[in-house]
Amino acid sequence: MSLEEVAESYLDDLINRNLVQINELSIEGKVKSCKVHDRVHEVCVREAITGNALCIINDNHAPKASRWLSVQTSYWPITQARYGNCTPDKIHSVLYFSKGVYHSKCRLVYPCLKFLRVLDLSLVKWSKCMPSEITNLVHLRYLALSTIGSLYKLRFFKLKNLQTLIVTSWIEKCPLQLPCDVLGLRQLRHLHVDKRCSQYLPRLVKKNLQTLYWLKVASLDKKPNFRMVPNLKELGIYIEGQLAPSYLGSLVHLHLLEKLKFEVGRVERFYLPIGFPPNLKKLTLRYTYLPWKEMDTIGQLPRLEVLKLKDFAFCGSKWEPSKLGFWELKAILISHSNLKYWNANSNHFPVLERLIFSAKKLLFVGTTDCPLHVREVRTKVELPNNESYEKEIVENSEESVDRYEEESVKSSKESVESFEEESVKSSKELSFGNSKELSVGCSDQVRLKARKSVRKYLKKKVSKSLNAFKELKRKVL
Structure with a gap:
């Protein structure tokens, strides 16, 4: 089993024991987020503090050295005066939970942080790049940042043990600037960056990479060779510039890919790839402005279970499927569309379970022998099942x-x-x-x-x- 599969099994076990509660389900019925009961949370925090595994830093508690630091204050508490002389391998995780905090300068190199493995600063709004000392934390496995500055000077290649990297911009109009060698990290498994961050697929094969959001593809770039990331399971592609249908032809080599997202920027017309990953289960399209007749191509995907069409992914007032397909499709989401007439029947969607639609009015003109009717035509309303x-x-x-x-x-x-x-x-x-x-x-x-x-x-x-x-x-x- 992979690390992700083991973690999911642990989470399922906690849910089955009612120690963790399901907070939100995805459209396909999988666990999207969880929470714990207040009493369970109190017990966990009390036991962690008693065992000196956790230190909560807020305005009422002074910081001290513990395995996990939970920072819940507006000031930067990790200073050399407070932690400079503690045991070098004491602190393994630093999680910053205070929202709306702005920082321009700080230092992160102290003896106690040399063995840091988890650093989550995603809620801290950095205004001037990031502290360069982060790249000296060579034992980091997880790093989450939020900034509006350029990160070209950060030497990410030094983080040889990094498995998860999340870098976002907290101002949409200020796109991030990342070095192009981020995907070259040896142990990297999951990468989440903003859509407009230019990232090129690595020149050498990276078998560890499983999640990539987002990969920017432009018409002036060379064709991406997805053979370099053969074990990808989730992929988001942001497209700028006109692309020929064969431009993304190497997608067919991603045999393990299950989730694929397309979002289009400045493009006159978007063309569906000539081939899709053979085991694709979830497809999301946004701002693609495709004609509804192109839906027949998507309907031929043999294992597609979830289809999300957002923000005029398809255009036109009438959708009339001309071919039978969608053999495994269980859920459809259509939001912000001008669709008014849908000529469909159950032969087109033999196992459909959920339909979520945001149009105000929709008329079905399907045949009477195999009817397909709509119970709810509202914003993201899950249809009730039979029982x-x-x-x-x-x-x-x-x-x-x-x-x-x-x-x-x-x-x-x-x-x-x-x-x-x-x-x-x-x-x-x-x-x-x-x-x-x-x-x-x-x-x-x-x-x-x-x-x-x-x-x-x-x-x-x-x-x-x-x-x-x-x-x-x-x-x-």
Whole structure:
């Protein structure tokens, strides 16, 4: 197992034990962010402080040497006066959590920091480059920075053990300037930089690199050779300038790539690559302005599960799929689009589970034998699944029955039981149906109409049962 797979297994184990809670899920249903309960957090912090593993630095606590430093103050507390004489291998991680802090000068070379492995300064807004002493921390595995200055003078090549590098600009109009040899780091596994940072693929094969956001590709540059990064799993490409379809042809050699993002800058027209990675599962397009007929090419990707179309990725008022495809597609997100008419049926999306749409109005003109309907047409609304929709109708039914339960418990239960079978059956027709026929209603009117019919049916049945009960009681007495 890779380091990332081991870490994910540990996280899953903590989630299964309810020690860590899921905070947010991605569109495909995977864990996107987590949190811990306040009480669990208190216990963890207390035990870490007691064992001298953690030091929280804020306005109320003086800094001291510990394995982890959690900085939560607006001033720079790591000075030679405070840490200059402590044990050299004491501090392994420095995490800065104070937001909106500006720094122009600081020093990071003290005996206690020589063995530093984690340095997260992503919330610190550096106004003048970065302290050059960072590159002397040769044991760093993780480095996160935020600056608006040039980083050309930083000798990143000295960080031979660096595995994760995150460098961003905290002012959008001030793009970063990074040296071109960053991808040459031997142990680098994950690189996250701003879109407009020019990065070229390394000349030598880098088998450790798994994540690359973003790689800038311009028309004046030479064709990128993705054979140099054969084990990439996630890739974001920012395009500037007109590119021929064959320009990114070497993408087909990324056999392990699962996530691919395209974003376009100053380009008159964007062309889809002539070939995609064979095992691609998640594709995101933004500002590509493609015609909807190009969607047939994407539909032929054999393992695509998630498709995100953002900010006019496709243009045109009508999408009419002409080929069958999207065999494994489970989720679609379409945001900021002028799409109004979608001629689609379940044959085009045989296993679709989630549809998230941000258009105000959308009309489906699909065939009636294999219909594809939309339940919600709102901003990022996750469609309810089959079970949740049926459960909602049944729960509404039970609420109506409760009003009459005191008068005739036995009769109402029999009515409800008989009705539940019919309501579940009818809800399947209104809801998703089976896996081969996706039917997702057309708006809240469908749900409201179903509720009204449920209440009307129950009221009629319960009233009839009560009348029969009263007649029987009259005869007996």
